[in-house]
Amino acid sequence: MILEETYTLSNGVAIPKLGLGTWMIDDDKVAEAVKAAVKLGYRHIDTAQAYGNERGVGEAVRTCGLARDEIFVTTKLDASHKNYTDAKQAIDGSLQTLGLDQIDLMIIHSPQPWQNFGDEDRFFEGNVEAWRALEEAYNAGKLRAIGVSNFQKADLDNLLDKVAVKPMLNQILAHISNTPFDLIDYAKSKGLLVEAYSPVGHGKILDNREIADIAAKYGVSVPQLSIRYCLQLGLLPLPKTANPDHMRTNAAVDFEISDADMETLKAVERIKDYGDASVFPVYGGKM
Known part of the structure; x- marks a missing residue:
């Protein structure tokens, strides 16, 4: 069962192969979602300072009934x-x-502040400074x-060339129709595990007939096919949901x-429009 399987990071730490994403789950609702996931067998929970729900995630981890080292x-x-x-x-603070x-x-959420997302400045010096604090x-x-x-690649090289403790993981957008193979291969070649956020493409691949036909062939849903696709590429998928039924099926891969x-x-063919999720930066600043 996938929920019992792990990858091993370059420093020897085991990390569960499937995680629960918590983006857009409110702080007052996330504890309930995390506890439901833990009950179903999830042992990997992904949050962020920018999500504004660390408090609720922590509450669930502390009160779910499992020993801390099990999550x-x-x-x-x-x-x-x-x-x-x-x-x-x-x-x-976290x-x-x-x-x-x-x-x-703990990972740096983006090489650029969200209000500078897509600008030419890659904040090389600032990322080394932030990394020094993480180190x-x-x-x-x-x-x-x-x-x-x-x-x-340039952001990774900036750190790899200058730091004592190398990054162990890069979490990126990766899903059917938008899989950055060159970046994935490069990160792996440098010893990084690659996590795939939004493995179901922000829900936008659910309407793709070609993908749906392949899913039907295996008797699974498009999200299940999407998650399995990531796993077979050696990625760690992080499907986001607060729905226990979806948590259950997302793990049946x-x-x-x-x-x-x-x-x-x-x-x-690549999806070019993610609807509301296309708005960058996601966490405020310019639109």
Whole structure:
């Protein structure tokens, strides 16, 4: 069963192969969602400072009835923190808000602050500064693993060339019809695990007839096919839902997509419009 399987990060830490994403789940509702997921067997919960729901996630982790070391908690350093002092304070802030002594994985949410998303400035110096704070917290035992999110090749190289503790993971948008194979292969070649957020393409691939036909062939839903696709690429999918029924079906992916069908899925025409989810930056600033 996929919920019992793990990948191993470059520092030897085991991370469950399937996680629960909590983006857009309100802080007063997220504890209930996380507890439902844990009851179904989920052991990996993904949150972020920018989601505004760390408090609720922490509450669920502390009160779900499992020992702390049985649940893997990921959070993200807000993209605006591009100096050491701010990043250091924010890391301690997450520990306090979550109510945990240790975070399993903390990652830089974006190489650019959201209001600068897509600009030419990659904030190389600021990311090294933020990374220094993560490194320090990692070496102090506050964080079990550290990584990045939305980092492109140049952003990864900037850190890999300058830091003592290398990033262990890169969390990126990846799904059928939008899979950045070059970036995935490059990250893997540098020893990083790649996580796939929005593995169901913000819901926009549900209407794709080609994908639906392949899903029907295996007797599964499009989300199940999408999650399995990521797993077969060696990615760690993070489907987001507060619905226990969806949590259950999202984890029922113990089937195998044939090589031929994988090749077809890799070549599905790219989705260009994610509707409301196309708005960047997602977390405020310019539109």
